[in-house]
Amino acid sequence: MNDFSELESELKRLRPTEVGDALFQRVERALLRPDKTATAETPGAGIIPRQPSRTGTWWSLGLGLTAATVLILLGLGFFAPPQTKTTPTVAQETPAASTSPSLTSGLQPSALTQTVYRQRDEGLVFSPNQSERLLRRVRYDTRETMQWRNPQTGASLRVSYPAEQVVLTPVSFQ
């Protein structure tokens, strides 16, 4: 770099043209205006356009499928034939006591896999919360597969669904 020290000092002597009064006035007017996240007044405003709707769709789809799976499992456990109850004292058992054996002897979680099939670096974004830090956003498209198995009957159930994960990593400036 020593070869360029003279050139660098010459460059530093070069001054960029000053900001005009008109721009000062525009900035002042903009600062005086109420902050409406600048989207309404300036269509091009924004650091990087966020895509909350798509993220929400995928997450809700994943959560919905998970909830549906849990309901199916509960239903299977509920309708499974009891295997140990033989005494007439069943009328005195609590509902929890009667369902518990069928659940424990039913399907059990056996595997959970997550396959990442696409990764996208979406660059720098501002944190959506109050901290307003600059973050790097990386979006992962994944497929999650959950498997249950009944060790007694050998029956198995597998549910697979697409999911999307967004990882925000704080970026530090020196």
Add this chain to the structure above:
Amino acid sequence: MERTLDENWKTCFAQLGPALLLFARRWANCRADAEDIVQEAFVRFWRRQHSIENRALLYATVRSTALDRLRSDQRRARREAAVALDRDEHSEPCFSTADEGQQLLAAAVERLPDEQREVVILKVWNELTFAEIATVLEISQNTAASRYRYALGALKKSLQPHE
């Protein structure tokens, strides 16, 4: 809590504005467009109450704002082509030059490829480190350093007298 408007934003803007405009010129085909970008980015930065010392974040905001404007422009391709064509034709000075030597140097800086020129602008007139430049431009630190080296080499070469 918003920072009071009277709190020396004018001082900050007077100090940083010229270099911000210089930096924004890359994405603008005229000074007016560059001013739009700088205005939007500075207002956004100031409202978020970031430390003005965080120059890297300020420049990242300018860059993101400029890119966002380009993305939102449906005639992006045409506009970018216009930028490329107009840059040579536009002779709005980016620098205040005192003598012929400075004029030559300023012209040489403006002839640099965009990628090299923006690194020079951030390094020379804003004194950002290569690590900060890398963060602002989303490139590696080595790339930032080598672009700077290439730029200075090109400037030196262009300023040498031709025989």
